[in-house]
Amino acid sequence: MVSVFIVEDDEGLQVFYKQVLEINGFEIFGIANNGEEAVEIFKRSNKKPDVILMDHRMPVKNGLEASREILSIDKKAKIIFTTADKTIYEDTLELGACSFMDKPFTIEHLIKNIKKVISNK
Numbered sequence: 001m002v003s004v005f006i007v008e009d010d011e012g013l014q015v016f017y018k019q020v021l022e023i024n025g026f027e028i029f030g031i032a033n034n035g036e037e038a039v040e041i042f043k044r045s046n047k048k049p050d051v052i053l054m055d056h057r058m059p060v061k062n063g064l065e066a067s068r069e070i071l072s073i074d075k076k077a078k079i080i081f082t083t084a085d086k087t088i089y090e091d092t093l094e095l096g097a098c099s100f101m102d103k104p105f106t107i108e109h110l111i112k113n114i115k116k117v118i119s120n121k
Contacts, residue, residue, distance in 0.1 A: 002118055003029040005049035007038040007066065008082070009058040017053060017110075024111050034058040035066030042070050048077065051114050054097070056083035064091055071096050078117050082110075 004026050006017050014031050021028060029049035032038035035058050042048070052070065056063035063081060070077050081092045084103040092100050098117045101110065 001025065001027045002051065002114070003027045003047075003049045004114065005029040005032070005038070005042070005052045007032045007035065007052060007058075007063070008055045009033050010055075013055075020107050020110065021114075024107075026114070035061030035063060035069075038066045039069045039073075042077075043073060048074055050078065051117055052077060052079045053082050054079050056081060056085045056088055064088060064095060067092070067095055067097060080113060080117060 004021050006014055006028065008014050008017065008031070018028050018031065030041050032041055037060070038054070039061070054063045054067055063083065067079050070079065075096070079097045080099040080101060081088070081097050082101045082103060086102055089100050098120070099113050101113055
């Protein structure tokens with residue numbers, strides 16, 4: 001089963017992603033409320049998630065900072081940015097993110113994107 005790590009500060013979106021992903025056969029690796037929490041959870045975990053859904057605008061540490069740290073720990077980490085901040089598009093791809101999804105997006109687009117990223121292992 002494909003595991004997904006949700007990094008999102010909006011509790012409503014956390015619940016939404018969790019429900020949608022579980023209904024579509026994905027396992028939830030964990031949920032982080034900000035970038036710093038995401039990095040700590042990622043560091044502590046022996047088994048890594050298959051995919052990370054990363055928001056950008058979060059308290060404590062933003063998505064770019066968190067992704068940079070996660071990719072320094074595991075350069076094979078598959079990060080999909082899920083953000084309304086289009087200004088960071090180029091930065092996310094230069095950093096090494098696998099995909100960029102501009103909020104809002106459809107459930108179908110989310111699922112399709114995760115499957116695409118997983119199939120490009």
